[in-house]
Amino acid sequence: MGGETVYPESNSHKGLKAMKAFGYAAKSATSPLGPFQFERREPGPRDVEIDILFCGVCHSDVHTARDEWGGAVYPVVPGHEIVGRVTRVGSDVTKFKQGDLAGVGCMVDSCRHCINCDDGLEQYCDHDFTGTYNSVDKRSGGVTYGGYSNTIVVDDHFVLRMPDNLDPAGAAPLLCAGITTYSPLRQWGVGKGQKVGVVGLGGLGHMAVKLAHAMGAHVVLFTTSPNKIEDGLRLGADEVVVSRDADAMAKHNGTFHFILNTVAAPHNLDPFLALLRRDGTMTLVGAPGEPHPSPNVFNLIMKRRRLAGSLIGGIAETQEMLDFCGQHGIVSDIELIPIDRINEAWDRMVRSDVKYRFVIDMASLKQETRAA
Known part of the structure; x- marks a missing residue:
């Protein structure tokens, strides 16, 4: 090589x-x-x-x-x-x-x-x-x-x-997988009274659901796979949303305190940024081989939202x-x-x-x- x-x-x-x-x-x-x-x-x-x-x-x-x-x-x-x-x-x-x-x-x-x-x-x-x-x-x-x-x-x-x-x-x-998801949940103060999203139900995502649930947050799992709904609820999610369903996503616009994005493949971040309330944060922990498409800056500046990253x-x-x-x-x-x-x-x-x-x-x- x-x-x-x-x-x-x-x-x-x-x-x-x-x-x-x-x-x-x-x-x-x-x-x-x-x-x-x-x-x-x-x-x-x-x-x-x-x-x-x-x-x-x-x-x-x-x-x-x-x-x-x-x-x-x-x-x-x-x-x-x-x-x-x-x-x-x-x-x-x-x-x-x-x-x-x-x-x-x-x-x-x-x-x-x-x-x-x-x-x-x-x-x-x-x-x-x-x-x-x-x-x-x-x-x-x-x-x-x-x-x-x-x-x-x-x-x-x-x-x-x-x-x-x-x-x-x-x-x-x-x-x-445990510390990769625990660290951002702690850094951004996830706990009772907060609405927290987890994007993706894989090795990282399933740990994020368990940990956020144990911290007392209201946990919403986002997945592209309808066949993961049952598992998401079993692992501790309060709700599961199929992210390809635009209407289901729109119902949550502007309501999340924090979203942990665990997906390790390039994807459009804007639909998830739109779910954040003012001053909400989405943190990336998945590491794709190719970059994500650049988000629309207006999705950030109009609500003072933050896009962040975290490493173990x-x-x-x-x-x-x-x-x-x-x-x-x-x-x-x-x-x-x-x-x-x-x-x-x-x-x-x-x-x-x-x-x-x-x-x-x-x-x-x-x-x-x-x-x-």
Whole structure:
């Protein structure tokens, strides 16, 4: 591929001690995922080693591995919705001990000293956060490898405490889909007495409906699929509107305090902006491969409406979200798969043929490595 950077199949640079790890990787933008052996660093004083039990499957895994956003570094081991058991901790780690249930989300490092990191907003680090996969590993000089693997070693600042009362497989997608939707709901003060819209009922949208409902808002789901009405109501929506029905949409014009748009495909934003009341906000969290058509500026200026965006959440807010989900018994609706079905799962996810998140059972990877 033009301009592609290829790293060695090892992260044991800069004199770090390393250990063998196993996972599934994409070797190119067009190759299927397949078994891959690589190296993780041995835990340092501030590190936590986690035996991965479950890893959620995010649409961004596909975008990255297929180089649809550019910048893919091969081989790519995806996965940033990770839940597992702590197996070792460094000498300076106090928050975790062996046997704890722990999670890792989209970030494994940041600069720690810019204004955004100081504010607990590591996702907006001025010097770029280190992604759980496909990022430059500051420790090794290699590339980070994600959760489609048997083990991971992460700085304790970026490790989360998982609520013990939640199903760990269903909780895995909270580390991305959960925080991606929770953060804007909290940022824009969603709560009782508010009318809140959720656009799209996929991996993100179904979490947004659950969370907004638990926050006490009146939740309206917008979907293009009439066959999702029943599911939307089951998940916590007070109303479901088929967005292709112009009359049904018009009945809600100018009434929403907040709309969370989770759709990851280019579409016309104006029909949804028209639903906002004065000073209402629509926040985008879906990341389409192509830009949305530009909205009509009069839809914004005539009611002082706002169009915004949001990117995951900081570590403190992610822990807050996990605790909130523990208190309210919220997990993702999932389909659990063995790792050898990951390519099929990706194809189905691209077709929106999943309700509503695939999660890999990593016991299947351990069986595969033992067989090998």
